Amino acid sequence: xxxxxxxxxxxxxxxxxxxxxxxxVFTIGLASYVALLQGxxxxxxxxxxxxxxxxxxxxxxxxxxxxxxSGIVMAFQFGTNWxxxxxxxSNFIGPMLSYEVITAFFLEAGFLGVxxxxxxxxxxxxxxxxxxxxxxxxxxxxxxxxxxxxxxxTPQGYxxxxxxxxxxxxxxxxxxxxxxxxxxHMALAAFLTGGFVVCGVSAWFLLRRRGVEAHKRALSMTMWxxxxxxxxxxxxxxxxGLNTLEHQPMKIAAMEGNWETQxxxxxxxxxxxxRELQANRVEIGIPNGASLILRHDVxxxxxxxxxxxxxxxxxxxxxxxxxxxxxxxGLLMIACAVTGLVLRRGGKLYTQRWFLHVLQVMSISxxxxxxxxxxxxxIGRSPxxxxxxxxxxxxxxxxxxxWMVLATLIGYVAVYAxxxxxxxxxxxxxxxxxxGELEDDEEVHDVDRPSRPMSATHVPFDGTTASSRS
Amino acid sequence: MEMYDLSLIWAVIxxxxxxxxxxxxxxxxxxxxxxxxxxxxxxxxxxxxxxAPIWDGNETWLVLGGAGLIAAFPLVYTILLPALYLGVxxxxxxxxxxxxxxxxxxxxKRTRRWWNAAFxxxxxxxxxxxxCVVGAYIQGFETADRVYTGGAxxxxxxxxxxxxxxxxxxxxxxxxxxxxxxxxxxxxxxxRGLIPKLLIGVLxxxxxxxxxxxxxxxxxxxxxxxxxxxxxxxPFAALLCAVGIYMATRRHREGLAFLLTLGLFIFTYLGLLVxxxxxxIPPDYTLWDAASAPESQFFILIGVLFVVPIIxxxxxxxxxxxxxxxxxGEGYH
Numbered sequence: 001x002x003x004x005x006x007x008x009x010x011x012x013x014x015x016x017x018x019x020x021x022x023x024x025v026f027t028i029g030l031a032s033y034v035a036l037l038q039g040x041x042x043x044x045x046x047x048x049x050x051x052x053x054x055x056x057x058x059x060x061x062x063x064x065x066x067x068x069x070s071g072i073v074m075a076f077q078f079g080t081n082w083x084x085x086x087x088x089x090s091n092f093i094g095p096m097l098s099y100e101v102i103t104a105f106f107l108e109a110g111f112l113g114v115x116x117x118x119x120x121x122x123x124x125x126x127x128x129x130x131x132x133x134x135x136x137x138x139x140x141x142x143x144x145x146x147x148x149x150x151x152x153x154t155p156q157g158y159x160x161x162x163x164x165x166x167x168x169x170x171x172x173x174x175x176x177x178x179x180x181x182x183x184x185h186m187a188l189a190a191f192l193t194g195g196f197v198v199c200g201v202s203a204w205f206l207l208r209r210r211g212v213e214a215h216k217r218a219l220s221m222t223m224w225x226x227x228x229x230x231x232x233x234x235x236x237x238x239x240x241g242l243n244t245l246e247h248q249p250m251k252i253a254a255m256e257g258n259w260e261t262q263x264x265x266x267x268x269x270x271x272x273x274x275r276e277l278q279a280n281r282v283e284i285g286i287p288n289g290a291s292l293i294l295r296h297d298v299x300x301x302x303x304x305x306x307x308x309x310x311x312x313x314x315x316x317x318x319x320x321x322x323x324x325x326x327x328x329x330g331l332l333m334i335a336c337a338v339t340g341l342v343l344r345r346g347g348k349l350y351t352q353r354w355f356l357h358v359l360q361v362m363s364i365s366x367x368x369x370x371x372x373x374x375x376x377x378x379i380g381r382s383p384x385x386x387x388x389x390x391x392x393x394x395x396x397x398x399x400x401x402x403w404m405v406l407a408t409l410i411g412y413v414a415v416y417a418x419x420x421x422x423x424x425x426x427x428x429x430x431x432x433x434x435x436g437e438l439e440d441d442e443e444v445h446d447v448d449r450p451s452r453p454m455s456a457t458h459v460p461f462d463g464t465t466a467s468s469r470s
Numbered sequence: 471m472e473m474y475d476l477s478l479i480w481a482v483i484x485x486x487x488x489x490x491x492x493x494x495x496x497x498x499x500x501x502x503x504x505x506x507x508x509x510x511x512x513x514x515x516x517x518x519x520x521x522a523p524i525w526d527g528n529e530t531w532l533v534l535g536g537a538g539l540i541a542a543f544p545l546v547y548t549i550l551l552p553a554l555y556l557g558v559x560x561x562x563x564x565x566x567x568x569x570x571x572x573x574x575x576x577x578x579k580r581t582r583r584w585w586n587a588a589f590x591x592x593x594x595x596x597x598x599x600x601x602c603v604v605g606a607y608i609q610g611f612e613t614a615d616r617v618y619t620g621g622a623x624x625x626x627x628x629x630x631x632x633x634x635x636x637x638x639x640x641x642x643x644x645x646x647x648x649x650x651x652x653x654x655x656x657x658x659x660x661x662r663g664l665i666p667k668l669l670i671g672v673l674x675x676x677x678x679x680x681x682x683x684x685x686x687x688x689x690x691x692x693x694x695x696x697x698x699x700x701x702x703x704x705p706f707a708a709l710l711c712a713v714g715i716y717m718a719t720r721r722h723r724e725g726l727a728f729l730l731t732l733g734l735f736i737f738t739y740l741g742l743l744v745x746x747x748x749x750x751i752p753p754d755y756t757l758w759d760a761a762s763a764p765e766s767q768f769f770i771l772i773g774v775l776f777v778v779p780i781i782x783x784x785x786x787x788x789x790x791x792x793x794x795x796x797x798x799g800e801g802y803h
Binding site for chain 2: 106426459
C-alpha cells in the first residue's frame with residue numbers, strides 16, 4: 001500500500017492537537033474558577049474559599065505544565081509537515097503565533113509566580129489580582145490561536161501577491177467573520193470543562209465524606225454556574241452554526257448529512273452517509289427539523305453536498321457523527337444541570353448517591369465534546385486548509401514521504417502515551433490527596449519556579465507519604 | 471518603516487536568541503549528559519538542583535527563536551524544518567522526555583531510575599540533534615523554487631555527525647564548568663577532573679571542523695582565505711579561551727573557567743556566522759530573500775521589543791536569587 005503523506009500528516013496533526021487541546025481547554029476554565037474562588041475569599045474573608053483555591057491551584061499547575069510540554073510540538077509542525085502552508089500564510093500566522101508565545105512568557109514571568117507561590121507572601125487581594133490576570137492571560141493566549149484558526153476557516157483582510165498572503169488589514173484578518181462565534185463557543189466550552197471537572201471531583205469527595213463542607217460549597221456554586229452556562233452554550237453553538245451556514249455552507253451540509261440542496265430538510269438523528277451512493281443509505285429524522293433550525297422556516301433551503309464535486313467532499317460520516325456526539329453531550333450536560341436543580345429543591349443535591357456517581361462520569365464529557373467539536377470544524381473544512389484558498393494537497397511539505405510521516409507519527413504517539421499516562425496518573429494523586437492534607441504541603445521551596453508550574457505541587461509521584469519528597 | 475532594515479534587526483534578534491539558547495540550555499543539557507557518570511545519587515541531586523530554578527526559563531529562547539523564525543524569516547522555517555524533519559522529531563522527543571523527567575524525578579522514589587534515564591537520554595539526543603543541525607546548516611540545503619527538494623537523511627552525514635558529537639562534548643564541558651562553579655566537595659572534584667579530558671575532546675572536534683568547513687563550499691573558502699582575513703581572530707580567540715579554561719581550572723578560578731567556556735562557544739558561533747553571512751539558507755538564499763513582509767515583521771517586532779527586556783530582567787533576577795553553591799541535601803529536600 002502506498003503511504004499518503006497528506007493523509008498521514010493530517011492524522012499526525014490531528015493526534016498532536018487533540019492530545020494537546022485537552023490541557024489548555026481545562027486550564028482556561030480552571031484559571032477562571034481559581035480567580036473566582038480567590039475573589040470570594042477576598043470578598044467574604046471565609047477561609048474555605050482560600051483552601052479550595054489552593055487545592056484547585058495545585059491541579060491547575062499540573063495541567064498547565066502538561067499543556068506547555070505537549071504544546072512544544074505544535075509550533076514545529078507547521079514547518080515540518082505543512083511547509084507550503086507556512087510559506088503561503090506566514091505573513092499572517094507568523095505574527096499571530098509569536099504573539100501567543102509572548103503572551104505566555106509574560107504570564108509566566110509575572111502573575112503565574114505570584115499565583116502559585118505567593119499565597120503567603122502577598123495580601124489576599126494582590127493574590128486574587130494575580131489569579132485574575134492569569135485567567136485573563138489564558139484567554140489572551142486563546143485569542144491569538146483562535147484568531148489564527150478562524151482566519152483559516154473564514155479568511156479576510158489579505159491579498160495574495162506572488163503566491164504569498166499579504167495582510168492588508170490586521171483588524172479584518174484577526175476579527176474574521178467566524179472569530180467572535182468561535183471564541184465565545186470555546187470560552188464557554190472551557191468554562192463547562194472546568195465546571196464539570198470541579199463537580200466530578202467534588203462528588204468524589206462527597207461520596208467518600210472527605211472535606212465535605214468545602215466540597216459542598218464548590219459543588220453548589222458550580223451547579224449554579226452550569227445551569228446558566230450549559231443552555232447558554234447551546235444558544236451560542238446554534239449561532240455559530242448559523243455563521244458557518246453563511247460562510248462555509250458545505251460544512252453544514254456534511255454536519256446535517258444533506259446531499260441535495262433543497263427545502264424541508266429533516267433533522268437527522270441517525271443515518272449512514274455514503275459517498276459512493278451520494279446519499280444516506282438509512283436515515284431517521286425529524287421532518288423539516290434542519291430547515292427549521294438553520295433557516296427558521298420549514299420551507300428553508302439547506303445546501304447539499306452535491307453542489308461540490310465528489311473529490312472535494314469531506315469524509316461525511318466523521319463530520320456527521322462528531323457533530324451528533326457533541327450535541328448529544330451538550331444536551332446531557334443541560335440535563336445534568338437541570339437534574340441538579342431539581343435535587344437541590346428537594347434538598348438532596350449532596351446526598352443523592354447515584355447523582356454524585358453520574359457527576360463523576362460526566363467530568364469526562366466536556367473533553368469528549370470539545371474533541372468532537374474540533375473534529376466537526378476541522379474535518380468539515382476539508383479539502384481546504386485555508387477555506388476556499390489553499391487545499392491540503394497544496395499545503396503539505398513537498399519533500400515529505402509517507403514513511404517519514406508514519407515513523408514520526410508512531411514516535412509522537414509513543415512519546416505522548418508515556419507523558420500522558422505519567423501526567424494523568426500524577427494528577428489523580430494530587431486530587432486524591434485532597435484538601436485537608438494540603439496544609440502540610442503549603443510551604444514554598446526556593447527552587448520552585450513559575451516556569452516549572454509543576455513545582456507548585458509536592459505530592460509524591462510514587463509512594464504514599466508527602467515526606468517522601470526529596 | 472523603510473528607514474530601517476527590519477530584516478537586519480530581526481537577524482540580530484534571532485542570532486541573539488540562538489546564542490542565548492545555546493549558552494543557557496547548553497549547560498543544563500550538558501549536566502544531563504554527565505548524569506549517568508555521576509559518582510553517586512547525591513551528586514545527581516546537586517546537579518539537578520543547580521539548574522532546577524532556571525532550566526525551563528533557558529528553553530524560553532528556543533521557543534522565542536522558533537516563533538520569531540516563522541514570523542520574520544518564514545523561508546528559513548519552511549526549508550529548515552522539512553530538511554531536518556527526523557532530526558527535529560528526535561530533538562523534540564528528547565526535550566519533552568527531559569522536561570517531564572525533571573519534574574517527576576524530584577517527586578519519585580521507586581521510579582526514580584527511570585526518570586534518571588529519561589533525563590540523561592533526552593539530554594543526549596537533544597544535544598546531538600542540535601549539533602547535527604549545525605553541521606547540516608554549514609553544508610547547505612538542496613532547494614528549488616523556495617522549496618526543500620533533498621532527502622530525509624541529507625542532514626545526517628559524516629560531517630554533521632562530527633558536529634553532533636562536537637556539540638555533545640561542548641555542552642558537557644559547559645555542564646562540567648557550571649557544576650564546578652555550583653558545587654563543592656567530592657562533586658566538584660569529580661567535575662573538575664573531567665574538564666581537561668572534555669577540553670581535549672572539544673579541541674579535537676573544533677580543529678577538524680575548522681579545517682573541514684572551508685572545503686565544503688567555495689564561498690566559505692573564499693571568505694576565510696581570500697577576503698576578510700580579520701575573521702581569523704575568531705578561532706584564535708576561541709583557542710585562547712580553551713587555554714584559559716585549562717589554566718583557570720588548575721588555579722581554582724571557577725567563575726572564570728565557566729565564563730571562558732561561554733566565550734569559547736560565542737567565538738565559535740561567530741565564526742560560524744561569518745562563514746555563511748548573509749546566507750540564512752546556504753547556498754541560495756540570503757536573509758533578505760527569506761524575510762516576511764515588512765508590515766508583518768514590524769507588527770511582531772513591537773511585541774518582541776516589549777517582551778525581550780522583561781525576559782532578560784526576569785532571567786537575570788532568577789540567576790541572582792540562586793547564586794552560590796548548591797550543597798548536598800539542599801534544594802528540593
